[in-house]
Amino acid sequence: MLQVLQAEFADVTISKLRFLEAEGLVTPARTASGYRKFSAADIERLRYVLTAQRDQYLPLKVIKEHLGAMDRGLRPTPGGRPAAPAAVEPAGLPVAEDFGADRTELKLTREELRVAAGISVELLEQLESHQLVVARGNHYDGDAILVAKAAAEFGRYGVEPRHLRPFRTAADREVGLIEQVAGPRRDDKTQELAALAVRLHAALVRSRLSR
Amino acid sequence: MLQVLQAEFADVTISKLRFLEAEGLVTPARTASGYRKFSAADIERLRYVLTAQRDQYLPLKVIKEHLGAMDRGLRPTPGGRPAAPAAVEPAGLPVAEDFGADRTELKLTREELRVAAGISVELLEQLESHQLVVARGNHYDGDAILVAKAAAEFGRYGVEPRHLRPFRTAADREVGLIEQVAGPRRDDKTQELAALAVRLHAALVRSRLSR
DNA sequence: TTGCGGCCTCAACCGCCGGTCGAGGGTTGA
DNA sequence: TCAACCCTCGACCGGCGGTTGAGGCCGCAA
Numbered sequence: 001m002l003q004v005l006q007a008e009f010a011d012v013t014i015s016k017l018r019f020l021e022a023e024g025l026v027t028p029a030r031t032a033s034g035y036r037k038f039s040a041a042d043i044e045r046l047r048y049v050l051t052a053q054r055d056q057y058l059p060l061k062v063i064k065e066h067l068g069a070m071d072r073g074l075r076p077t078p079g080g081r082p083a084a085p086a087a088v089e090p091a092g093l094p095v096a097e098d099f100g101a102d103r104t105e106l107k108l109t110r111e112e113l114r115v116a117a118g119i120s121v122e123l124l125e126q127l128e129s130h131q132l133v134v135a136r137g138n139h140y141d142g143d144a145i146l147v148a149k150a151a152a153e154f155g156r157y158g159v160e161p162r163h164l165r166p167f168r169t170a171a172d173r174e175v176g177l178i179e180q181v182a183g184p185r186r187d188d189k190t191q192e193l194a195a196l197a198v199r200l201h202a203a204l205v206r207s208r209l210s211r
Numbered sequence: 212m213l214q215v216l217q218a219e220f221a222d223v224t225i226s227k228l229r230f231l232e233a234e235g236l237v238t239p240a241r242t243a244s245g246y247r248k249f250s251a252a253d254i255e256r257l258r259y260v261l262t263a264q265r266d267q268y269l270p271l272k273v274i275k276e277h278l279g280a281m282d283r284g285l286r287p288t289p290g291g292r293p294a295a296p297a298a299v300e301p302a303g304l305p306v307a308e309d310f311g312a313d314r315t316e317l318k319l320t321r322e323e324l325r326v327a328a329g330i331s332v333e334l335l336e337q338l339e340s341h342q343l344v345v346a347r348g349n350h351y352d353g354d355a356i357l358v359a360k361a362a363a364e365f366g367r368y369g370v371e372p373r374h375l376r377p378f379r380t381a382a383d384r385e386v387g388l389i390e391q392v393a394g395p396r397r398d399d400k401t402q403e404l405a406a407l408a409v410r411l412h413a414a415l416v417r418s419r420l421s422r
Numbered sequence: 423t424t425g426c427g428g429c430c431t432c433a434a435c436c437g438c439c440g441g442t443c444g445a446g447g448g449t450t451g452a
Numbered sequence: 453t454c455a456a457c458c459c460t461c462g463a464c465c466g467g468c469g470g471t472t473g474a475g476g477c478c479g480c481a482a
Contacts, residue, residue, distance in 0.1 A: 014429085019470055033478055034430060053469095058268055060469075132415070143418030146221060150411035157392050157404060164411065166388075170381035171415035177377075178420065181368050193368060194420055195262070198413040200361035200375065204343070204382035207354035209389065209405055225458085230441055244449055246458055264440095271440075 009050045017046070025049055025064055113140040117148030126161040127151055132168050174201075220261045221410075228257070236260055236275055251353050318350035328359035337372040338362055343379055385412075 020026055021036070026045050028036040038046075045067065052058045052066070108116065113133070114124050127133045132151060133144040151161060174197045182190040231237055232247070237256050239247040249257075256278065263269045263277070319327065324344070325335050338344045343362060344355040362372060385408045393401045 013471085015471055016469085018430090023469090035478080036429085056268075057270055057273060062268060133418075141418060143414045146414035147411060147418060150407055150414060153407050154404075154411070157400075159388070159392055163388060166381065166384050167408070167411055167415055170377065170384075171412060171419050173377045173381070174416055175419045177370065177374060181370055189368075190420065193365075194416055196361055196364050197378070198409075198416055200358060200365070200378050201382060201412055202409040203354045203357035203361060204378055205385055205405055205409055207344075207352060207358060208382050208386045209401065224442080226442055227440085229460090234440090242449095244458085245460090246449080 009054070012046075012050065020046070020049065020060075023060055023064070025060065025067065108140045108142070108144070109138070110135070110140065113144055113148065116145045117152065119148050119152045123152060123155065123161070124148065130161050130165050130168065132161060132164055170201075220265070221414075223257075223261065231257070231260065231271075234271055234275070236271065236278065251356070318352070319355070320350065321346070324351040324355055324359065328356045328363065330359050330363045334363065334366065334372070335359065341372050341376050341379065343372060343375055381412075 017026070017036070021028065026038075026042050026049075028038045028042050031037050048067070049060075049063050052063045053060070058066075110124070114121065117124075119127075124133070127148060128135075133140060133147050151164060154160075154164065178190060178193045178197060182193050228237070228247070232239065237249075237253050237260075239249045239253050242248055259278070260271075260274050263274045264271070269277075321335070325332065328335075330338075335344070338359060339346075344351060344358050362375060365375065385405075389401060389404045389408060393404050
C-alpha cells in the first residue's frame with residue numbers, strides 16, 4: 001500500500017497520508033480494527049494530489065476543490081497525467097465556476113457587508129437603490145465590500161452614489177462584451193478578459209486625465 | 212505608482228512592494244534621495260508577479276525563476292500571461308526607465324509607440340480613429356502603450372477597436388466627474404480620485420461578472 | 423501470554439513562506 | 453515649521469504543510 005506510492009513519490013510518509021486524510025483529501029476505508037485500507041481509487045486520488053502539488057505548486061485547498069469538482073462529475077484534469085516535465089504548465093482548472101474561492105465566494109449578510117465596508121445604513125441603502133451593490137439571493141459577495149468602500153471614499157469628496165451610476169452602467173456594458181466574447185461560462189478566459197478590461201480602463205482614465 | 216497597481220490588485224501595499232524588492236523580484240530605480248521610482252517596465256513586471264501568484268498560485272521562488280528566464284530572452288510563459296516580456300521591447304527605444312520619466316511624461320513618436328506596444332500600423336490607425344489613443348501635439352504618452360497593448364490582447368479574442376469605444380466613453384465620463392470634483396488642476400487629489408474611480412470600476416466589473 | 427513492531431488518535435510543535443509592524447529617521451511641499 | 457510621505461532594518465505574525473511524541477490498541481510469533 002504505502003510502498004506503492006513511495007516508489008513514485010519519494011517523500012510520502014504515513015504521517016503525510018494521515019494529514020491528507022485529516023484535511024479531507026482522501027477518505028480511505030477502515031478495517032474492523034481501525035486500520036486504514038487504501039483502495040486503488042484512493043491511491044489514484046493520492047497520485048493526483050501529489051503530482052498537482054509537486055508539478056503545479058497548487059495549495060492543498062485548491063487541490064481539494066478540484067477533487068470535489070471531479071467528484072461531482074465535472075471534467076478531470078486538463079493535462080490528464082502531467083507526470084514528467086516539471087517545467088511550466090498552466091494551472092488549469094477542472095471546473096468552470098472555479099473563480100478564486102476568495103472574494104466572489106464569500107457570502108455576507110447585509111449587516112456584515114455594511115460593517116466590513118464601514119459604511120452607514122443610509123449609504124448602503126443608496127448604493128442598493130442605484131444598484132451599485134446588489135444582493136445575490138440574500139447575500140453579498142466580497143466585491144461588494146470593495147465597491148462600498150470606494151463609494152464611501154468618493155463620499156468624502158462630496159460625490160454621492162447617484163453620481164456613480166455611470167460606473168455601474170459602464171461595468172455592465174463591459175461585462176456584456178466579455179460574455180459575448182468568452183461565452184457565459186466563467187472560466188480562465190472570462191477572468192483574463194475581465195482583467196484586461198479593467199486594465200484598459202485604468203490606462204484610459206489616466207491618459208485622458210493627463211491631457 | 213502604487214495607486215496604479217492598487218486599482219488592479221486590491222491587496223498590494225507598499226510593504227508588499229518593498230518585500231518583493233527585497234526578494235529580488237523587482238529592482239525599481241531610486242531617486243537621488245532614495246525613494247523608489249517604478250518604471251513602466253517595473254509595473255509590468257509586478258503585474259506579472261501578482262497575477263501569477265493570484266491566478267496560478269505560484270510560489271514567489273518559482274515566479275522569480277520565470278522572470279529570470281524571461282530576462283534572458285526565453286519565454287517559458289506558461290499559458291499564463293507575461294503580456295509583454297522585456298524581450299519584446301526593442302532595444303534603444305526610450306521606454307520609461309531610460310529617461311527616468313513617469314509614464315505620463317514620456318513622449319513617444321507614433322512609430323515608437325507602435326513598436327513599443329508591438330502592434331500593427333492598421334491596429335494603431337483604428338485605435339486612433341476611435342480615439343482610444345490620442346496624440347498630444349505629435350507625441351504619445353506611456354499610457355498609450357498600455358492602452359494599445361490591452362487593445363492588442365483584446366484583438367486576440369476577436370474584439371476589435373470599435374467594440375472598445377464604450378471604454379473610451381466611460382473613461383471620459385469619469386474624467387469629467389473627477390475634474391468636476393477636484394478641479395481642473397492635476398494634483399494629488401486628482402490622482403487619488405482617479406485611483407478611486409479605477410478601483411470602483413474594477414470591483415464593479417468583477418462583482419457583476421460573478422452573478 | 424508475553425513481547426514486540428506497527429498501526430491508531432490527538433495535541434503539541436516546527437520551519438518556511440509571505441508578508442506586516444513599528445521604531446527611528448530623512449524628504450518634500452505647503 | 454509642520455504634516456504627510458518615504459526610507460531601512462529587525463522583530464513579529466498567521467497560515468500551511470506537515471512531524472513528533474505520548475498513550476493506547478492490534479496482530480502475530482515465540
